[in-house]
Amino acid sequence: MRMGDKVKILADQAMPNALETFSAFGEVYLKQGREITADDLKDIDALMIRSVTKVNHNLLEKAPKLKFIGTATAGYDHIDVKEVEKRGIKWTAAPGNNAQSVGDYVLSVLLVLAQRFDLNLKNLSLGIVGLGHTGSAVLQRASPLFSKIVMRDPPLNRQGVENVATSLEEILACDIVTLHVPLIKEGEDCTYHLLGKEELLKLKSHQGILINASRGDVVDNEALLEVLQEDSSFRVWLDVFEQEPALKVPQLLPLLQGATAHIAGYSLDSKYKATFMLAKSFAKEFNLPFKNTLVVPQAELENLDLKVKTLDLDLISRLVFSIYDVRRDSNLFKNRFVDGKSFDLLRKNYRERRELSTLTLHGIEDQNLRKLFEQLSFKVA
Numbered sequence: 001m002r003m004g005d006k007v008k009i010l011a012d013q014a015m016p017n018a019l020e021t022f023s024a025f026g027e028v029y030l031k032q033g034r035e036i037t038a039d040d041l042k043d044i045d046a047l048m049i050r051s052v053t054k055v056n057h058n059l060l061e062k063a064p065k066l067k068f069i070g071t072a073t074a075g076y077d078h079i080d081v082k083e084v085e086k087r088g089i090k091w092t093a094a095p096g097n098n099a100q101s102v103g104d105y106v107l108s109v110l111l112v113l114a115q116r117f118d119l120n121l122k123n124l125s126l127g128i129v130g131l132g133h134t135g136s137a138v139l140q141r142a143s144p145l146f147s148k149i150v151m152r153d154p155p156l157n158r159q160g161v162e163n164v165a166t167s168l169e170e171i172l173a174c175d176i177v178t179l180h181v182p183l184i185k186e187g188e189d190c191t192y193h194l195l196g197k198e199e200l201l202k203l204k205s206h207q208g209i210l211i212n213a214s215r216g217d218v219v220d221n222e223a224l225l226e227v228l229q230e231d232s233s234f235r236v237w238l239d240v241f242e243q244e245p246a247l248k249v250p251q252l253l254p255l256l257q258g259a260t261a262h263i264a265g266y267s268l269d270s271k272y273k274a275t276f277m278l279a280k281s282f283a284k285e286f287n288l289p290f291k292n293t294l295v296v297p298q299a300e301l302e303n304l305d306l307k308v309k310t311l312d313l314d315l316i317s318r319l320v321f322s323i324y325d326v327r328r329d330s331n332l333f334k335n336r337f338v339d340g341k342s343f344d345l346l347r348k349n350y351r352e353r354r355e356l357s358t359l360t361l362h363g364i365e366d367q368n369l370r371k372l373f374e375q376l377s378f379k380v381a
Contacts (some may be wrong), residue, residue, distance in 0.1 A: 011029070015072055015271065025288055034344060042064075044065060056080045068090045070281060076091075098270040099133035099270075102137060104141075104356050110176070111321070127149075127173075127178070130152075134265075144375050145316075154189055168199070172203045179210075179214045213265075214240060219238075221247075221252060269357075304361055309369075310369075311373075361380050
């Protein structure tokens with residue numbers, strides 16, 4: 001791609017600021033991600049998508065000019081990488097863009113469950129599976145709340161990272177388990193149906209709690225339905241499901257403690273970050289000028305004077321819920337889900353959500369309290 005070439009970019013209309021950001025390179029066309037077809041790519045140089053667009057042979061068969069694909073997501077299991085690379089198309093993801101958003105989501109879920117079941121988190125153990133960007137964000141926020149956190153990440157363990165060698169058996173013995181792994185369908189790090197009926201029964205046997213905000217196929221949804229039908233006291237919260245958007249097992253919804261439409265990473269901040277990351281990658285790949293800076297809209301609540309000398313779970317909950325209360329998203333999804341169209345509609349019309357880091361706390365003098373609030377990802381003046 002040469003300087004002066006008239007670049008044509010097709011972007012998912014759900015990507016905020018896409019038109020303003022990508023127009024720095026040429027003409028930008030917007031379309032709903034799930035509706036992008038091979039015919040749309042006939043004269044397109046770059047494709048910017050989210051996870052709802054499946055990039056495979058069928059989509060690419062009429063795209064002779066396509067030189068770049070960017071996905072505004074951390075994962076890329078919706079892209080047939082072999083097919084893309086076979087065609088000589090450059091591609092990139094946006095790893096880490098939604099980590100803080102997912103961390104906030106899981107923290108909100110933990111606090112909801114703590115209130116609902118009168119849980120003293122300090123007396124409970126937390127098992128985190130996957131210590132990449134999102135798992136690490138969860139670890140940061142959970143550290144002030146739990147006295148025992150164990151972690152499992154075999155790939156990182158092989159790279160020499162410490163404290164991530166916990167066995168799956170040990171993870172399932174934890175009081176709460178949260179999943180943050182990519183979807184890998186084969187090989188030694190396979191995560192497809194990582195939790196099947198046997199694993200779910202082990203977790204349920206001691207009244208454990210499961211949270212999945214990674215990929216739907218990591219948990220066998222049919223097996224989960226069987227376990228929940230046998231014992232409705234098993235506590236499960238899902239943001240992701242098999243065969244989204246229609247859902248392979250929609251009967252799960254009324255049996256879950258909470259359910260959302262794959263929006264854990266959907267903060268406005270993460271979306272802006274992802275769009276900006278793709279633009280930078282595109283510019284670097286083709287040596288194009290790009291002098292824009294990341295600018296995110298002002299948050300509704302940015303500053304708060306807080307005069308406290310102690311920090312308890314009630315205060316943490318009130319602060320977190322003031323920025324993001326996950327119960328709203330769960331109630332909407334449970335009440336409005338009917339089919340795949342309703343699933344996509346909830347994502348398309350998702351209410352603007354900000355990250356905890358957009359709130360700056362003032363008036364906190366105690367250094368230990370300052371550190372705790374920062375671990376929870378608030379800013380402290």
